[in-house]
Structure formats: structure tokens, C-alpha cells
Amino acid sequence: MKALPPVRILSACDRCEVRRKSICNAVKPVLQKEISRISRVRTFEAGNTILAEAEDSVFLGIVMSGILRVQRTMADGRQQIVGLLLPADFFGRVFERTSGVAVEAATDVTLCCFERHAFERLLSRSPELEHQMFLAVLRELDAARDWMLLLGSQTIPERVASFFLILHRRTTVIEPDMPSRKRRLSVHVPISRHDMAAYLGTTVETISRVIQDMSRRGIIEIHSPQHFGILDEKRLVRCSGREELSIGHRCLADEPHMAVG
Amino acid sequence: MKALPPVRILSACDRCEVRRKSICNAVKPVLQKEISRISRVRTFEAGNTILAEAEDSVFLGIVMSGILRVQRTMADGRQQIVGLLLPADFFGRVFERTSGVAVEAATDVTLCCFERHAFERLLSRSPELEHQMFLAVLRELDAARDWMLLLGSQTIPERVASFFLILHRRTTVIEPDMPSRKRRLSVHVPISRHDMAAYLGTTVETISRVIQDMSRRGIIEIHSPQHFGILDEKRLVRCSGREELSIGHRCLADEPHMAVG
């Protein structure tokens, strides 16, 4: 008679929604267990600061739900969002005391957190984990470069159109169970106009004008300030000034990415 | 009687000027030898393309002398330089067939090249080398984020002032043997106005106007189109809109960095 399989204790990780998309999925089970052991789930309300710009960052982790903004602030108060982190993305800066960027909750968020030093010890013991982190940072760098093109060479209407298209593709990846017809036509902007402006390097007023204008021209329709329909995708792509295929490149659309925050 | 030390054959690496600043310096001698074995020195004239945007990148390597520009081009021809690579910097994208960015010689350059697959094999066999690459990419990402702040939130005069200050600090690191007095006061811009414009996200005309204006106001003096003196560093810093200490951050000024090109 065969022995019964050992009783399996469900850890928090077994119920983790983003596990299969995050860095956890890319490493061996034994390592997953070690990660699990040093992890702790925390929640923050929208607007809270997770890691401040100057302050020592004592922890890092993975976004489970909600959205983080990674941003830098200038002496006179101007802010630039240098990255948005969606579920499954990694936040925090390994191998550095302070990150030089702030990480804040753009919406209510649930995070899977690790104490930085414990995670770094794990990294130095596991080349496999470090390799996965390396790949994630490489993709993140690709995305950052893509965004530099957007900020340096595109007009504001082009930036808004690009942003919509990237969000649309990214949402398609994140929520593949949504009816495809609805997915095809709708864009949900999960952040405020203020954050959108800080991300696109412009102001809320200009954003608003551009969106209203695209709506008047029949390219999109406005369901609510955060929900839009795409009426003419071809034209939206043309507005973005990009080739369809290069939108979001490897990174923003296809893969979870990582922030040095 | 003690045996004589073994005769030491000088490889190209032993004479390498940038070795102690590059990734080679950070790995063990035995690994350096392996790297040396797969390396090959190549030269390119200014304007030549090292890696094209769409094309498979078959090699990567380290800048020995000269300057590379890492850039993306839009469908209509607009170009954005997303990184400048100085001696000791790494170029090329590991673990990806194509990089999505072009790497071109901004000046005549000498490169230490590796065939990509051979280098990747070395990487997968050596966690130590991969760790060093990882650190370099993290620094590069920090620099990219810094540049996103510049492109997204700073005015053109601020960008020019920031660029001068970064160049000044970087030059100080690169050429520490120059008399300190001369170093303190001079900035050498090693690239054309056209490249400067593509890097700062503006046009040659605007760059020219801003520089002439800074000269008229007594902040800098123009020795030649590529050589400048800093007359009033305090004011130049104020023009840049940044805190002195954060200019160039960790990355652009203090450490060789790495491009995904």
C-alpha cells in the first residue's frame, strides 16, 4: 500500500495571485520556499510613501495588487514619474543603501515585502535568482530607454496616444479573462490625471485638452475620466507616431518589470 | 635557490588602458584570462554604425577609446540619444537577439569586442561576472531614470547646464592626471551639436542660443565650439535647477556604465 502524499500546508504564496508572473515563478521550488520564509504581506493606502527618495530603503518586494509610482522630485517641487509598477512587478533597489527615487502608492496596494539584507543574502547564495533579477532589470532598462524616446522626441498628443496603446496592451496581458471584444475596445487608465501628467512630462491641463480633442475627432470616446473606448485604433496608432509593433516594446507590454525604487 | 617566476606573456589586456575601470577589473584573474581569450579589438570611424536598431546583434563589448552613442529612431526620422558611452563603458545587449537601439560611433572609437554567444556562455558559467554585469546595469538604470527627469521636467537651459556639469565631473574622473586648476575650469564637449541636441531632446539652434546666452551672462566662456570655461560654477549649478550633489547621481559621473545597445 502506497504512503499517502504528505499533508501540504498552504502558505500565503500558494494563494498568491501574481506568483506565476513574478520573479518567484522563475526560480526552483526550494528557492521559492526560502523566499516565502522571508516575505511579509503589507498594504498601503493610495498616496502613502513606501520608500522616500533620500531615506535608506530597508525593504523591497513585489506588487501583488494596485499600482506604485516611482518618481523623482526636484528641489523646486517639480516631479517626474520614471516608472509605474503593476502587479507582479518588482520594486526596490538591491545592492544600494538608497535608491534616489521615491516609491509611492498610486492606488491602494498590497505588497509582498522582503527585508533588503535578507533578500540580498538570498541573492548572493542563489545565482539562479540573481540571473532572473538581472533579466528583469535589463527589460526595465529597455523600457526606460523607450520612455526617454517618448519624453525627448514625441509631442504631447503622441505621448498620450502611446500611453493609451501601452495601457491597452498591458491590460490585455494582465486580464486575459476579460471578454475579448470588450478588451479590444476599452482602455482603463488606473491613475489620476496628475500622475499621468507627471509620467508623460506635461501638465494636467494639456492632458485634458489632448484627450478632449481626440474624443472630438472620433478617435476615442470618453466613458468616464478613467475609462475610454478606442473608436479608431489605426488612427490612434498613427497619432502615437510609432510603428504598431514597437509600442511598449518587449517590456511595458509583455513582461512584468522591475523598478529600482 | 628559488625558481624564477614564469615568463609572463603580455596579452593585449595587459596593456589595456581601461581595464582597471571596466568590468574586467571586477572579476578574478582566471576569468580575466577567459575574457581575454574571446576578445578582439576593433576600430570604427566616426559615424559608423556598430549595431543597427533592428538587426541581430552578434557582438558586444567595452569601449576602449572614443565615444559611442546609443540611440533610437522613430519612423519619421526623429532621433533620440538614450545614452553616451565613454571609455570603460559596456555596450551591447546580453540575452536578447536584438537590442531595439542602435549603437553608433560618435567619434572614432576603439572597441574590445566579444562574440555575444561566447560571452553569454561565460556569463552563465560565472556568477561572479554576471553579478558585476548586474551591478553595472543597475547603475545604468539609475542613470536612465535621472535622464528621464531631465527630459521630462527640465527646461532646455537647465538641460544644457546639467549636461555641462555632468561632463565636467565625468571628465574629472576620466582624466585625473590633468592639472587640477585647468580641470576645475574647463569643459570639453566631445560630441557635435547635432548629437548634443539629440541627447538633450531639442534642436541644434536652441542649443546654440542657450550656450551663447550663458556666455553673454558671464556664466561660461566659449573657447571653441567644443571647449568652454566655467566662469561661475555656483550660477551654473543654479541654472541646472538641481542640487549640486545630485548631478549625475551615482552613475553618470562616478562609475563606468553600461548600455543595452
Place this chain on the structure above:
DNA sequence: CGGGCGTTTGAAGGATGTCAATGATAGTGG
């Protein structure tokens, strides 16, 4: 000397930021 390239300078128009006011929405307390 002349052609070509890179840089500078000038004039004019357009895109975007700024300031101010209005409109919409949600949460709060009476």
C-alpha cells in the same frame, strides 16, 4: 580658391505652460 559641413543668428509661428474660473463627483455631517 571654392565647396561642404557644422555652427550661429534672425524672424515668425505654433505648441505648451500658467493662471484663473467653472463644472463634476464623492465623501461628510447635520
Place this chain on the structure above:
DNA sequence: CCACTATCATTGACATCCTTCAAACGCCCG
């Protein structure tokens, strides 16, 4: 349930920064 407030989004008028187009200038090299 309804004002009331606070916050966010939109709209308008205006100023300005920056790009664009054009031309002149300087310089290197054939």
C-alpha cells in the same frame, strides 16, 4: 436626505518657450 466641502477634471485666455525656416558665418580640406 440634503447641503457643504474638498478634490479632481475641464475650459478659457494669455504669455512664453521652443521649433521651424532661412540665411549668414567660419572653417577644414580638396
